Amino acid sequence: MPETAVLAESLTYRIGDAVLVSNVHFDAGPGALIAVIGPNGAGKSTLLDLLAGNLRPSEGRVLLNGIDTGTALPGDLALARSMLTQRSPVEIPFTAAQVVAMGRFPYRRDDTNTSERDAAAVAEAMERTDTTQFAARIYATLSGGERTRVSLARVFAQDTPIVLLDEPTTALDVAHEERIMRESVQLSRRQRAVIVVLHDLNAAAVHADQIVLMSQGAVVARGRPREVLQETILSDVYAQKMVVVDHPFRDCPLVLTADG
Amino acid sequence: MNRRTTLIALGIATTVVLAACTGDADTTTTSSATPAETTTSSPTTSSPTTTLIDEQTFVGADGVETTIGDVSRIVSLNGDLTEIIFELGLGDNVVGVDVTTTYPPEAAALNDQGATVGFAQQLAPEAVLRFEPTLVIGDQQVGPPEVIEQLRGAGVPVVILETQTTLDGVETKILQVAEILGAPDAGAELAERVMGEIDAARELAAADDSDPRIAYVYVRGPQVLLLFGAGMPTQGMIEGAGAIDAGAETGVFGPVAMTPEALLAAAPAVIVLPEAGLAALGGIETFLEIPGVAKTPAGQNDAFIAYDEAYFFNLGPRAGQALDEFVRDLYPGIGG
Amino acid sequence: MTDSSELVASADPYASRRRWFIPAVALGLLAAAWAALSLGAVAVPAGEVLGVLAAKVGVDAFEDPSQQAEAVVWGIRMPRLLLAFAVGATLGLVGGVLQGLLRNNLADPHLLGIGPGAAIGAAIGSAAGGVQGAIAGGVAAGVITAFAVRLLSKRASIDPTMIILSGVALAAVLSAWVGFIVFAADRSTVPPIEFWLLGSLTGSTWRALGTAFAFLFITSIIMLSSAHLLDVMGLGEADARHLGIDVDLVLTVLLIAAGAAVGATVGAVGVIAFVGLLVPFVVRRVTGPSHRSLLFGALASGALFVAAADLVARLLIQPVEIPVGLVTAAVGGPVFLWLLTRRRDA
Numbered sequence: 001m002p003e004t005a006v007l008a009e010s011l012t013y014r015i016g017d018a019v020l021v022s023n024v025h026f027d028a029g030p031g032a033l034i035a036v037i038g039p040n041g042a043g044k045s046t047l048l049d050l051l052a053g054n055l056r057p058s059e060g061r062v063l064l065n066g067i068d069t070g071t072a073l074p075g076d077l078a079l080a081r082s083m084l085t086q087r088s089p090v091e092i093p094f095t096a097a098q099v100v101a102m103g104r105f106p107y108r109r110d111d112t113n114t115s116e117r118d119a120a121a122v123a124e125a126m127e128r129t130d131t132t133q134f135a136a137r138i139y140a141t142l143s144g145g146e147r148t149r150v151s152l153a154r155v156f157a158q159d160t161p162i163v164l165l166d167e168p169t170t171a172l173d174v175a176h177e178e179r180i181m182r183e184s185v186q187l188s189r190r191q192r193a194v195i196v197v198l199h200d201l202n203a204a205a206v207h208a209d210q211i212v213l214m215s216q217g218a219v220v221a222r223g224r225p226r227e228v229l230q231e232t233i234l235s236d237v238y239a240q241k242m243v244v245v246d247h248p249f250r251d252c253p254l255v256l257t258a259d260g
Numbered sequence: 261m262n263r264r265t266t267l268i269a270l271g272i273a274t275t276v277v278l279a280a281c282t283g284d285a286d287t288t289t290t291s292s293a294t295p296a297e298t299t300t301s302s303p304t305t306s307s308p309t310t311t312l313i314d315e316q317t318f319v320g321a322d323g324v325e326t327t328i329g330d331v332s333r334i335v336s337l338n339g340d341l342t343e344i345i346f347e348l349g350l351g352d353n354v355v356g357v358d359v360t361t362t363y364p365p366e367a368a369a370l371n372d373q374g375a376t377v378g379f380a381q382q383l384a385p386e387a388v389l390r391f392e393p394t395l396v397i398g399d400q401q402v403g404p405p406e407v408i409e410q411l412r413g414a415g416v417p418v419v420i421l422e423t424q425t426t427l428d429g430v431e432t433k434i435l436q437v438a439e440i441l442g443a444p445d446a447g448a449e450l451a452e453r454v455m456g457e458i459d460a461a462r463e464l465a466a467a468d469d470s471d472p473r474i475a476y477v478y479v480r481g482p483q484v485l486l487l488f489g490a491g492m493p494t495q496g497m498i499e500g501a502g503a504i505d506a507g508a509e510t511g512v513f514g515p516v517a518m519t520p521e522a523l524l525a526a527a528p529a530v531i532v533l534p535e536a537g538l539a540a541l542g543g544i545e546t547f548l549e550i551p552g553v554a555k556t557p558a559g560q561n562d563a564f565i566a567y568d569e570a571y572f573f574n575l576g577p578r579a580g581q582a583l584d585e586f587v588r589d590l591y592p593g594i595g596g
Numbered sequence: 597m598t599d600s601s602e603l604v605a606s607a608d609p610y611a612s613r614r615r616w617f618i619p620a621v622a623l624g625l626l627a628a629a630w631a632a633l634s635l636g637a638v639a640v641p642a643g644e645v646l647g648v649l650a651a652k653v654g655v656d657a658f659e660d661p662s663q664q665a666e667a668v669v670w671g672i673r674m675p676r677l678l679l680a681f682a683v684g685a686t687l688g689l690v691g692g693v694l695q696g697l698l699r700n701n702l703a704d705p706h707l708l709g710i711g712p713g714a715a716i717g718a719a720i721g722s723a724a725g726g727v728q729g730a731i732a733g734g735v736a737a738g739v740i741t742a743f744a745v746r747l748l749s750k751r752a753s754i755d756p757t758m759i760i761l762s763g764v765a766l767a768a769v770l771s772a773w774v775g776f777i778v779f780a781a782d783r784s785t786v787p788p789i790e791f792w793l794l795g796s797l798t799g800s801t802w803r804a805l806g807t808a809f810a811f812l813f814i815t816s817i818i819m820l821s822s823a824h825l826l827d828v829m830g831l832g833e834a835d836a837r838h839l840g841i842d843v844d845l846v847l848t849v850l851l852i853a854a855g856a857a858v859g860a861t862v863g864a865v866g867v868i869a870f871v872g873l874l875v876p877f878v879v880r881r882v883t884g885p886s887h888r889s890l891l892f893g894a895l896a897s898g899a900l901f902v903a904a905a906d907l908v909a910r911l912l913i914q915p916v917e918i919p920v921g922l923v924t925a926a927v928g929g930p931v932f933l934w935l936l937t938r939r940r941d942a
Contacts, residue, residue, distance in 0.1 A: 054834070054837065054838075054840065074837060074841060074842045075840040076840075076842045077840065078839050078840025080837065081838075081839070082838060083835075083838045085834055085835070085838075087832065087834045087835075088831065088832055088834070088835060089699070089831075089832045091699075092830055092831060093830070093884075094827070094830065094885055094886075095609075098827075098886070099831070102827065102828050102831060102839065103839070105824075105839045105840065105841075106839055106840045108824070114647050121630035136609070143614075151835075154835075158839070343826075375916055376915065378915045378916040378917075379916070381786070381788075382798070382917075383798075384637070384798050384910070384915060384916070384917040385668075385672050385798075385799075386637035386638045386668065386672065387637050387914065387915030387916075387917075388670075389637070389638045389664070389667070389668060390637040390638045390639075392664070404787055404791075404798070404799045405726070405785070406727065406798075406799025406800070406801050406804070407798060407799050409799075409801060410671060410672050410799070410801060413666060413667060413671045414663075414664065414667030414668065414671055414672070415663055415664075513603045552899075576660070
């Protein structure tokens with residue numbers, strides 16, 4: 001595996017006159033959890049779609065484990081990266097277990113794969129996302145948060161070196177948000193490159209190895225949480241007065257909004 | 261994967277088998293009943309009485325050569341052909357007719373009893389085969405062609421005659437039917453008589469030189485209102501009466517929907533209608549209420565004539581009779 | 597695949613239903629076949645029917661059948677039965693595939709306009725070359741119309757009702773075009789409009805069956821192979837792509853296959869409505885959403901449905917034969933209305 005799992009160079013994406021992503025350089029290696037934060041419309045989800053190969057960049061290119069997303073076959077991309085989006089439909093008539101099992105679809109042609117491995121991957125993924133109890137439930141009948149966790153389990157089951165998560169915790173309650181973030185960190189510790197778009201700055205602060213701060217399509221800061229989560233730049237980007245203090249019991253910053 | 265290969269193998273085998281079947285299953289097997297007796301129909305007697313005839317072949321309007329030897333069980337698909345068969349004295353041999361047949365009374369009786377094949381334009385093979393026919397006869401309007409194919413494939417001789425739409429064609433029809441039934445002399449006799457009647461009626465019409473514009477409107481209840489034009493048998497009748505077929509003259513081909521515009525263009529002085537259909541519509545009063553009708557010369561002069569549909573339309577053995585009646589109705593006071 | 601895992605298998609609530617479904621459908625098919633071969637306006641005793649069949653396979657168990665029995669049972673009823681099976685199976689299968697592709701349980705090839713569109717090509721083709729021309733023309737037009745439906749559905753992508761409505765509108769327009777062509781054509785060679793829009797198995801010949809079967813077979817193989825793909829596409833286009841499916845390619849191939857399949861059936865027997873709508877709907881309740889069982893079930897059940905409908909069409913008012921599409925509509929129409937009034941389907 002090349003040192004840099006994800007490499008994006010001079011990435012620009014335009015629709016008509018609007019520039020959604022502007023000249024972004026991005027790299028991520030295995031074993032790191034990178035949080036992408038920024039206000040609405042900053043281009044976070046677009047960036048993730050570009051990294052996933054869902055969108056063709058107007059300029060620049062993306063390499064995933066050395067494969068160029070612009071020319072790769074969908075099947076090869078599916079073995080390189082998995083993605084959780086906000087775009088999953090609700091009325092899926094399959095059971096949760098069947099949905100998670102679909103995460104193994106890219107391996108159907110792989111001769112080295114076995115059905116035992118598939119089964120194990122599914123079981124483990126559901127365990128990690130606390131969705132085993134839903135195995136026999138129809139996906140469409142689950143709550144929003146439960147569906148997110150099942151979709152996440154599907155992503156985990158796909159077991160790819162690169163994992164892209166677009167706001168995985170938005171619909172979750174606090175307990176599950178914490179659990180999912182910890183599982184994502186565990187994932188990265190198992191030598192995956194995990195890139196997560198988050199809206200919650202403190203979740204990023206606690207769990208991320210690196211933070212990328214975006215504003216208006218550009219990357220304005222990149223580094224470890226303490227480096228990026230600075231009052232001036234945050235207040236500027238979010239157009240909102242922010243105060244950053246030390247977290248009382250964790251070794252990371254704590255971001256608070258303030259009046260003024 | 262195993263399932264898939266089995267399916268594919270099965271499918272290929274089936275396709276091959278079917279291809280082989282389609283090759284030979286549709287060949288015509290002409291049945292020929294044993295022509296044991298030779299017919300001797302004397303030149304002056306009009307009705308041949310035998311049902312087994314000299315085996316002969318006839319090439320129909322569809323180009324198919326059919327061998328006919330047994331005329332004991334005939335299914336006739338057209339009203340005019342049915343009339344001819346009865347008129348030639350072979351009415352007893354008719355076992356099935358089409359559902360629109362109303363003449364002669366014996367044929368209508370068959371219809372009433374259910375001895376019918378339904379609509380000749382949309383035949384069902386078994387509806388014909390259940391009569392165990394030895395001969396099926398019809399004109400080019402019958403169909404669908406696949407069913408005709410199936411009947412022939414079942415060994416039934418099916419003769420398709422050319423559809424005749426003119427008065428002169430009546431002679432052709434009669435002679436062709438007679439030939440097929442093995443009664444050429446009776447046919448010649450009948451043709452001579454019918455054509456004589458037709459010519460007499462034409463002559464009678466010639467005495468009048470008013471050239472009226474006449475339109476035939478086909479009615480069948482309030483939803484079916486058709487103006488007939490060129491190529492319809494009614495054109496033959498109208499022109500035989502020395503009149504102008506208003507529909508044909510304004511460029512109408514075949515049957516078209518009767519619209520106020522079409523009526524206006526045709527401007528008929530007389531409108532001919534089918535009796536039963538008109539009654540189903542509700543009579544002349546209702547007909548006059550239809551837009552455009554009252555404004556025609558016919559409408560303003562109340563010049564409507566209604567005949568029994570088959571009588572006027574069939575161009576069969578009664579054609580001369582019908583033409584004579586028509587001429588007398590058109591030109592009152594003509595002839596004697 | 598993962599289906600063998602305990603976790604997934606235990607989560608399958610439809611397994612028990614499937615167990616009686618297969619024998620039931622098989623039994624139904626046999627009964628329909630026997631009825632189709634032994635009933636009709638021409639009375640053929642059961643012994644003779646068996647005699648005809650036995651003679652064909654070279655078994656000497658029965659008396660030699662009469663020529664008429666042979667002509668009726670083998671020349672008329674057998675191709676008709678097989679064509680009913682083939683057409684019904686294909687329409688059921690296409691319905692299942694379209695519903696999976698468009699993620700919409702109300703999708704039906706004829707409602708969406710593919711049927712009438714194919715009829716246009718078939719009517720033109722039949723004027724040029726009889727039944728075989730009709731089938732070829734139907735296939736070509738069916739494929740083109742399938743693409744038109746795809747374009748329409750792309751624009752109305754979110755709302756399933758819009759897809760159906762635009763398909764209905766398209767169907768109405770195309771049906772009118774079929775009418776124009778039929779009325780302009782030579783009536784003695786081109787079947788009348790009722791044939792195209794209401795369907796009829798009356799003139800089913802071995803030739804029609806042979807020609808249609810080639811198309812139906814190839815397209816059915818393609819469609820049946822897509823079962824697993826259709827399952828995963830149920831996750832939505834975005835996630836299907838993430839899992840490695842080239843969604844555009846799959847849509848293209850399956851639409852071509854579906855359009856060609858529908859086109860071949862229309863060329864042979866005209867538009868028979870509601871089969872593609874009804875059959876997958878009913879089968880899904882028994883087999884569940886997994887397409888591998890759904891598609892095979894729809895195939896078998898569709899064959900049974902059309903064969904049964906044709907029996908009614910043929911025998912109800914003898915000697916006249918009702919267009920088989922009227923029978924399927926008489927059953928399918930009310931069920932469709934009922935479907936529309938429901939909120940969610942299983």
